[in-house]
Amino acid sequence: MSTRARIRAGDKAAFAQLFDDYAKAVYNHAFRLTANWSAAEDVMALTFLEAWRLRGRIDIEGGSLRPWLLGIATNVARNARRAARRHDDALARMPRGEAVPDFADEIVGRIDDAERLAAVRAAYGSLRRQEQDVFALCVWSGLGYAEAAEALGIPVGTVRSRLSRARQKLGRLAEPPPAPRQVVGDKGPAKEEIR
Numbered sequence: 001m002s003t004r005a006r007i008r009a010g011d012k013a014a015f016a017q018l019f020d021d022y023a024k025a026v027y028n029h030a031f032r033l034t035a036n037w038s039a040a041e042d043v044m045a046l047t048f049l050e051a052w053r054l055r056g057r058i059d060i061e062g063g064s065l066r067p068w069l070l071g072i073a074t075n076v077a078r079n080a081r082r083a084a085r086r087h088d089d090a091l092a093r094m095p096r097g098e099a100v101p102d103f104a105d106e107i108v109g110r111i112d113d114a115e116r117l118a119a120v121r122a123a124y125g126s127l128r129r130q131e132q133d134v135f136a137l138c139v140w141s142g143l144g145y146a147e148a149a150e151a152l153g154i155p156v157g158t159v160r161s162r163l164s165r166a167r168q169k170l171g172r173l174a175e176p177p178p179a180p181r182q183v184v185g186d187k188g189p190a191k192e193e194i195r
Contacts, residue, residue, distance in 0.1 A: 004065065008058045015055070019048055022066055026073050033077040043080060047073040123170050131166040134159050 006014035023044060030043035050072050058068070124132060137148040138159070145163075149156040 002060060004058050004062060005060045007055050007065075008060065010055065015052060018051075018065060018069075022069050023048070025066060026069050029070050029073050030077055033074065034080070039077075039080065043073055043077045046076045046080075050076060127166050127169060131162050131169070134162040135166040135170075138163050 001009075003014055003017070007018060026047050027040055027044045030047070031037060031040035034040050034043060047069060051069060054072070058065070124135070127135060133152055134148055137143045137151055138145065143151065145156050145159045149159045152159070
């Protein structure tokens with residue numbers, strides 16, 4: 001019995017041999033048609049599935065089955081392109097949804113805000129209580145000097161002097177610390193060994 005007759009009759013071993021003989025040729029043809037290795041693999045796989053389905057149409061007489069397989073691959077690739085085009089068209093007709101926000105940026109922002117808030121609270125905590133009261137009323141709550149003086153029951157001049165001292169202290173805390181001086185021969189901070 002010829003190979004063609006065996007494949008036509010559903011001989012799995014003969015079909016496996018057909019796959020071994022022509023899979024590379026079908027893949028290369030599919031790659032040339034699709035210009036995409038992944039799509040070429042899909043076309044190759046579908047080609048052999050379709051060849052199995054159409055095996056009853058094989059003429060018993062004839063030579064190589066390579067042209068038959070490449071013809072099937074060409075049709076499979078064309079159908080895949082058509083399906084992809086229909087899919088893209090369908091997606092284009094769908095209403096556009098809002099972009100999903102990237103929560104990573106928000107979380108990083110919250111961490112930064114929490115760190116800044118902790119630094120502000122530490123700096124605020126370094127002030128004397130009277131300076132804290134004036135600073136909170138004038139800077140954070142936006143009261144004028146007279147309004148803060150009235151709220152605290154102190155003279156306006158005292159509000160001004162306490163706020164000035166608070167700003168000076170906080171200004172010194174906000175300045176970056178001076179860079180450590182490097183001693184001649186010093187190679188900088190020692191690096192920890194990673195174990």
